[in-house]
Amino acid sequence: DAGVTQSPTHLIKTRGQQVTLRCSPKSGHDTVSWYQQALGQGPQFIFQYYEEEERQRGNFPDRFSGHQFPNYSSELNVNALLLGDSALYLCASSSGVMGLYEQYFGPGTRLTVT
Amino acid sequence: DAKTTQPPSMDCAEGRAANLPCNHSTISGNEYVYWYRQIHSQGPQYIIHGLKNNETNEMASLIITEDRKSSTLILPHATLRDTAVYYCIVRVVSGNFNKFYFGSGTKLNVKP
Secondary structure: OOOOEEEOOEEEEOOOOOEEEEEEOOOOOOEEEEEEEOOOOOOEEEEEEEOOEEEEEOOOOOOEEEEEOOOOOEEEEEOOOOHHHOEEEEEEEEOOOOOOOOOEEOOOEEEEEO | OOOOEOOOEEEEEOOOOEEEEEEOOOOOOOOEEEEEEEOOOOOOEEEEEEOOOOEEOOOOEEEEOOOOOEEEEEEOOOOHHHOEEEEEEEEEEEOOEEEEEEOOOEEEEEEO
16 A cells, blocks of 8 residues: 655745646545645645545635545645745545544645745 | 644653643544654654543553643653654544644654
């Protein structure tokens, strides 16, 4: 089992550009959550996808959008990049069983905006 | 947004127990406490979770106070490989879905 995988590993973009990050969940998982982790801070929840729909969202602007595919993989899109979007973007997958819920995190994508 | 507070850093001698405290004074009755750790900016790794009772697994023990306003993660015999940032997290349930609220974490330095 490969666990949660993310691509690319690193990415450099210019202000104003758009970026797409990808995530494949752990086998058997149907829910994908995305987090933004700025340097020296804890991860901040962006949104969560289940059954191809956004189910919950954190305090992030509409520039951040996502998608989930029938095979449960997911994409995070960020439009009109700002310098402050530079961060480690983490994907976590889970299967929502109450009381046994556990998120498995991928290694992350390091985004640098110049 | 963070629902937990943790000391920014702690030191521990190799072989000794590491006790990492966490305050979550606003936690609600159905919200779980989770602990994860993150090494060298890799993805966070699950350690343990609990609701009311103390919990133990092969990695650690979790002690939750009776009023649930705070908890302590215990690594019984810390090794150099346990050097990492440890996050205390509250899992908030909304309908059938869950959201993790991370704090700023505690950097644990295990020293020889």
